[in-house]
Amino acid sequence: MIKKILIANRGEIACRVIKTARRMGIATVAVYSDADANALHVHKADESIHIGAAPSKESYLVADRIIEAAKKLNVDAIHPGYGFLSENAAFAEKCKQNNIIFIGPPTSAIEAMGSKSAAKHIMEKAGVPLVPGYHGDDQSESLLKKSADDMGYPVLLKAAAGGGGKGMRLVNAEQEFKEALAAAKREASASFGDDTMLVEKYLTQPRHVEIQVFCDQHGNGVYLFERDCSVQRRHQKVIEEAPAPGLAPDIRQQMGEAALKAAQAIDYVGAGTVEFLYDKDGSFYFMEMNTRLQVEHPVTEFITGEDLVEWQINVAQGQPLPKKQNELSMHGHAFEARIYAEDPENDFLPSTGRLSLLQPPQEDRHVRVDTGVLEGDEVSVYYDPMIAKLVVWDEDRDKALQRLLKALREYYIDGVATNIEFLYNVAASKPFREQDLVTTFIEKNKQILFADDVSANVEKLPMMAALMLLSEQQQTLKSDGDPTSPWSLPTSWRANELHQQTLKLHYAGNDFELNVSVLNDRQAGLTTNTWTVSYRSNQWVISGELSEHSLMVNLDGHRQRFTWSQRDNQFVLFAADEAYHFTHQTPDLGVEDDAASGQGFNAPMNGTVVELTVEAGQIVEKGATLMVMEAMKMEHSIKAPAKGKVTSFFYQAGELVDGGAPLLEFEQDE
Incomplete structure (x- = not known):
């Protein structure tokens, strides 16, 4: 009987396991690194124990320290979560050797599926259809x-031992192969x-x-x-859903039975996921089997009513x-949207910082938020x-999709860049609504998801103007506190002059200059919430009218309600069809932006030079990779903007770099 579980993971994963264990009356132990000493999973667990420095290879990936902690605290079982050591056969074997129950499949099953190439051979023997390959x-x-x-x-x-997109590269042409192979091997x-x-x-x-499978010891x-x-x-x-839309019942049964065949071929025990590529003609091919619980398991729990x-x-x-x-x-x-600290407008580059505002939507029987942060x-x-996972x-799908859009509109985060408005644009897009799903969905629908059709969105300019004006007015009144003072007005008020101003905003790669004048002053010196915008x-x-995250706009007699969020001078306006991300451009006071003048060779994030x-001194062509950085499990390549040469590197491989630090000097060929 399991009475105490150590969770060999962190964040929302650990919090998720703790939630079920507590309901079952099982005590929990959290492990933590230096960086996670005050993390949510540490506070939620009954006990917690320190296992090393912040880098995962010095803490969460050190199997011996976790086993040592488990023995010290007399735990009965270890739950590996997903990621880190969850698919590490050696770790599962260490648990067995120390008489600790590993809440996962047997070592032999992890080893069988741990190598993608070996797994292909096993599946081929079991009669599971495969994608052509070497x-x-x-x-x-x-x-x-x-090949x-x-x-x-x-x-x-x-990567034969991979998962989660790590060590994976798409090669579109022969000339790309060498560089792609080197990057995939390195990662x-x-x-x-x-x-x-x-x-x-x-x-x-x-x-x-993908098919969720479960096997027992019997x-x-x-x-x-x-x-x-x-x-x-x-x-x-990015967004997962269950069940798969448009999947015929007979195909569902065929895929389910093929997945079970794959699991039984390796004497599987526990939760596993068999992933397939499904083509439009109804054919499907085995990709891989993940020998663990998946990040997206909550959508399966929602549609089945089971706690996995x-x-x-x-x-x-x-x-x-x-x-x-x-x-x-x-x-x-059910839908799951992964809320990430990243910048979709900048190739989904990870964002670091303090969560100065974190306000998720209200949870109820329709909405669940799995998170590990406060x-x-x-x-x-x-x-x-x-x-978090929202x-x-x-x-049905249409009703669930409306739930998702509403919840995304009500998710407010500040302090870091996030993908919330991007997720909203995906979920609100016509292709997604119409179930036109494909693994290249984002690339295929880039113009829709990253809208740059200015003419189509001119009608949203007055709403953007209203949000900026009301926000500016609110901030001014907060700082001044006297609404009767003309000096408090954010309307460019001048004695004996019309109340006029110019608003400059940047949206979808374009600059807009709006002329604004105050209409119907109630009396001299009083603020008014009515403007003419041209x-x-x-x-x-x-x-x-503006409240915390709600905007009511009366546009030529048509009243509309929106939700909104703000980070510094960046705004997001959530409309029914799209999330409109725009920036209020403040006056140029002539201060030179050193970062902007650095020709793009500043570190895009905190990280390590790989x-x-x-x-240095080698002539390279435009687009050539000059340096590779890694942070948050992702690689980022610094490329040449033109033909030229690096005159000097400021960092060497293995060195840590602060975000914004200059990385190199580049001399463009004349």
Whole structure:
């Protein structure tokens, strides 16, 4: 009987496991690094123990320290969560050797699926359909390239020991192969300690559909239906949903049975996920099996009504599965949106900083927020930048989608850049609503998701103006406190002059200059919330009211309500069709921006220099990679803006760099 569990993980993962363990009456132990001493999972657990320095390779990835902590605190079992050591066969074996229950599959199953190439051979023998590709032991660059050439481009390079998009590169043409292979091997080695690669034919219009499987120690197995995870960036999932829309019942059954066949081929026990590429013609191909619980498991819990962590714990202590296949059913539809500290406008670059504002939507039977942070916490460079998982459910897909949009409008974060407005744009887009899902969804719909059609959005300018004017008025009154003083007015008030001003805003890559004049002064010196706004040949009369995150605008007699958020001079206006992200441009006071004049060679984030890919003085072509940085499990390449040469590098491989620090000097060829 399991009475105490140590969770060998952090953040929302640990908090999620603690929630179920507490409900089951099981005590919990949290582990933490220097960076996580005051983290939420540490406070939620019954006990906690320090295991090392902030970098994960010095704490959460040190198996011996975790085993030592478990023995010291007399725990019965270890739950590895997902990520870190969850798919590490050696760690599972260490648990067994120390008579600690590993809440996961047996070592043999982890080893079988731990190598993607070995897994392909096992699946092939079991009759599970495979994507064409090379999965062999010969890892010479020449053979890997020949395999890609023979298959025809595009191809996908994948780390054999990988997962979560790490060590993965899409190669569109032969000339890209060498650099892509080097980057994939480097990332695979850093993430998994193994740079073995496989090469697969890249399907151009597939969906990513995965099956949740569960097996016990008594030979029983079930599948808990499927999830569609097609919307991805950098091969990492962005929005997941269950069930997969438009999937025919017979295909669902075929995929479920194939997934169980895959699990039974390796004598699997516990929770696992079998991932498939699903083509429009109804064919599907085995990608990989993740021998752990997945980040997106809450959508499966919502549609089945089952607690998968509870299933894991009970199976680990020898109990049979609580239900047979014919006793499982689906009800309704669920979405999960991953809230990240990242900048979608800057290639989804991670963002670090303190969460000065963190206000999630209200949780209820339709809305669930899985998180591991609180307001005031730091998003650091050391770990994945996910802030939370926003999960919603309703009776059908359309209703659930409206729940998701509403919840995203009510999620307010400040202190770091986030992807909330991007998630809103995805969920509100016509292709997503119409279920036009594909793994290249973001690239395919880039123009919609990163709107730059100015003419189509001119009608939103008066709403943006109202938000800026009312926000400015609110800030002025807060700082001055005297609404009767003309000096408090944010309307460019001057004695014996019309109340006029110019508002400058930046939206969708364009600058707009709006002329604003106050209409109907109630009496001299008093603020008014009615303005005339003009842009080119357009003119509107607007008035409005502003509360904490609600904006009511009366536009030429048409009253509309919006939600909004603000970070410094950056605003987001959530409309029904899109999230409008714009910047209030303040007057140029002639102060030179050193960062802006640095030709893009400042560090985009706190991180570590991974590699200098050229020599100082070497002539390079435009677009050539000069330096590679890594932070938050992601690599970022610094590229040449034109033909030229690096005259000097300021950092060497392995050195830490602060965000904004100059990295190198570059001399452009005349």
